[in-house]
Amino acid sequence: MNEVLLSARHLTKRFGGLAAVNMVSIDLWRDRIHAVIGPNGAGKSTLTHLLSGDLAPTEGTVTLGGVNVTGMKPEAISHRGLGRSYQKTNIFLPFTVWENVRLAAQSRAPQAWRWLLPATKSIATNDLAERAIELSGLKNRSSMVAATISHGEQRQLEIAMTLATEPQVLLLDEPLAGMGVAEAERMVELLLNLKKSHAMLLVEHDMDAVFALADHLTVMVNGQVIVSGTPAEVRNDAGVQAAYLGEEH
Secondary structure, three states: OOOEEEEEEEEEEEEOOEEEEEEEEEEEEEOEEEEEEOOOOOOHHHHHHHHHOOOOOOEEEEEEOOEEOOOOOHHHHHHOOEEEEOOOOOOOOOOEHHHHHHHHHHOOOHHHHOOOOOHHHOHHHHHHHHHHHHHOOOHHHOOOEHHHOOHHHHHHHHHHHHHOOOOOEEEEEOOOOOOOHHHHHHHHHHHHHHOOOOEEEEEOOOHHHHHHHOOEEEEEEOOEEEEEEOHHHHHOOHHHHHHHHOOOO
16 A cells, blocks of 8 residues: 655755755655655765664654654664665675674564573574565575675675565665666666565666666755656756756656
8 A cells, every 4th residue: 555654844954054955855655666866965865864863854854654753863763664775885794694684683573682592593583584585585695605795685685684674664875886787687676576565765876777666756956856756757857957867868
């Protein structure tokens, strides 16, 4: 069922006299991918930090699942159903794929910390990890050390770790960065599968992937939204073409 899972209104973040994000409002719907694009320095990552709680807004509000989470710590927002990935892959390279995902799952299975039960024996934790690994397409990489898998698979692993926390909303910051064509195609397929049960914000520079994935597009320049609409509306906007997309789009 389509429903708004995350809503932000008039989000603003100032650093001294600079407004990195200025009066941005956005809704994230289940079963839809909302892409945010714009040139470097447009405020895209700052917006993601505001939504996840990594930064506190100067003004504005963020509502997650009907609850005002403005100013909450990132871990508190995460426990309410938000997961995110970062521009730089954030995994434990010496650990296996399974160990990485199980560690993420432990945060959602308190019984794993009982004195007489090793975390590795927690059925709830292991079930969460197995499901996340399968959803992310890494089942045949489960026993491999994270440092030995490809860059694209490491990005999939980061998403698997996020899925192990059982989020309803996913904030993905450049998940296709640095990928070759085949890896990017696999990631696009993965994200299309995940959108069926999640609301998703996608920050991405790969325009082919953006137009293949996005149900809604927001274009930011200098911290402000210059247009927001369907991919077709954005593609045909003369101001967007001049500022960002170029003639080929």
